[in-house]
Amino acid sequence: MKTSKLSVTFSTIETLSAREQASLVTLYLRYYDGSSRARFLNDLKSKNEIMMMLDDGKIIGFTTYELYDSVYRGEPIKVLYSGDTVVDHRYWGQQKFGFEWARRIGRYCREFEGRPFYWFLIVKGHRTYRYLPAFVYNFYPHWTRKENALRDVLIHLASEKFGTHYDQELGIIRYDHSHGHLKDAYAYPTEREMRHEAVAYFLKKNPGYLHGDELACLCRIEASNFKPLTKRLILG
DSSP: OOOTTEEEEEEEGGGOOHHHHHHHHHHHHHHEESOOHHHHHHHHHTOSEEEEEEETTEEEEEEEEEEEEEEETTEEEEEEEEEEEEEOGGGTTOSHHHHHHHHHHHHHHHHTTTSOEEEEEEESSHHHHTHHHHHBSOOBSOSSOSSOTHHHHHHHHHHHHHGGGEETTTTEEOOSSOSOEEOHHHHSOOTTGGGSHHHHHHHHHOGGGGGTOEEEEEEEOSGGGBOHHHHHHHHO
């Protein structure tokens, strides 16, 4: 894997060209079953922005997200909701994607200073779940923190967005039919990955991920919650 030509760009969804959208669809469907071009594009339209990683101009990874306002117990809050995230498997292990995402969060952190700000993500696989312990100390659900103040905020946000598809007790979003799940070739952790507590916990918490169940997760975006490297990237 050569990383010298890797670059990252951010775009609003409405400015994506037809060619870019086609590339995104192709990349997504290479890794996910249970979805379709129409379903992916419909979900894409529900987001505000996208971060794309390119190798010599070719899209080899992306994450979509939506910034929106909510009210929790009478207090206005800001929410960064992550949608689909895909990185070409030949680039797994590179750090540029995660670093640039952290810097983007830093920009929003400064922009929304003074308001409660949360990262709300729906996790389809163990690799995405590992972003949380890599970036922050406190998040929910967590394998060692059974009682967590974030739980009630997460229930509010997930119920607000997914309604009856969200099971509060399990913390899982489940549809009658999968809206997208990892292909078998990419779904299972390696023996090395299984040694990570986060991976083992995700598999226990969301065993139905192989069939499209999604784990709702939340963390508070604030300086005291950032890991040292994250804090350097975010705060500059």
